[in-house]
Amino acid sequence: MVLFNGLDFLFEFKVGEYEFSRGAIDQVMDYALDLKYFYKESHNRTIIPMLIATKTKSLINNINFSSDNISNVLLCNETNIRKNIEQVCCSFNDIPIKSEVDKFYIYANTNDYPKEPMNSIVKVAIVFVL
Numbered sequence: 001m002v003l004f005n006g007l008d009f010l011f012e013f014k015v016g017e018y019e020f021s022r023g024a025i026d027q028v029m030d031y032a033l034d035l036k037y038f039y040k041e042s043h044n045r046t047i048i049p050m051l052i053a054t055k056t057k058s059l060i061n062n063i064n065f066s067s068d069n070i071s072n073v074l075l076c077n078e079t080n081i082r083k084n085i086e087q088v089c090c091s092f093n094d095i096p097i098k099s100e101v102d103k104f105y106i107y108a109n110t111n112d113y114p115k116e117p118m119n120s121i122v123k124v125a126i127v128f129v130l
Contacts (some may be wrong), residue, residue, distance in 0.1 A: 001035075002085075004085070004089070005089060006045065006093060007046050007047075007088060007089065008035070008042060008045050008048065009048050009085060009088075009120035009129060010031055010032050010035060010047060010048065010049045010050065011028075011050050012028035012050070012051050012052065013052045013054065014029060014052065014054065015054050015055065016054060016122065017055060018053070018056055019053060020051060020053050020056060024051055024053070025051055028050070028073050029049055029070075031049065032047045032070050033129055035047060036068060036070055045069070046065070046070075047069065047071070048063075048070075048071045048074060048088055049070070049071065049073045050073070050075075050076055050081070051073050051074070052076045053075070053077060054074075054077060054078040055077065055078075056075070056077045057077065058079065058080050059075050061074045061075060061076075061087070063088055063091060074088075095103060095114075096099065
């Protein structure tokens with residue numbers, strides 16, 4: 001994860017992959033939804049899930065956000081990750097990344113991120129359990 005300018009970039013790497021599988025796309029979106037609804041610090045943040053299949057061809061991503069401020073999954077390869085991050089920053093915040101020294105907060109493991117379920121999800125879970 002990279003936190004930058006109020007945006008949470010969530011990465012899923014598929015090293016050596018030549019295509020974006022439906023399962024991999026669903027996996028990173030599931031991670032984004034978990035992050036949004038089960039980690040307290042992400043409840044009010046904007047999340048951009050990114051799937052990086054390292055050997056794929058470059059694609060042009062259209063960025064769309066749902067009502068809960070989660071974007072569609074951006075599809076990247078090993079050479080265009082930064083370009084896609086810049087595209088999001090420029091279009092969403094109108095603030096480009098200026099240099100290699102811009103400050104990023106990186107979480108390699110979501111266990112380092114404070115966790116707290118939202119009440120509505122807990123209530124839904126209780127309904128299905130009972």
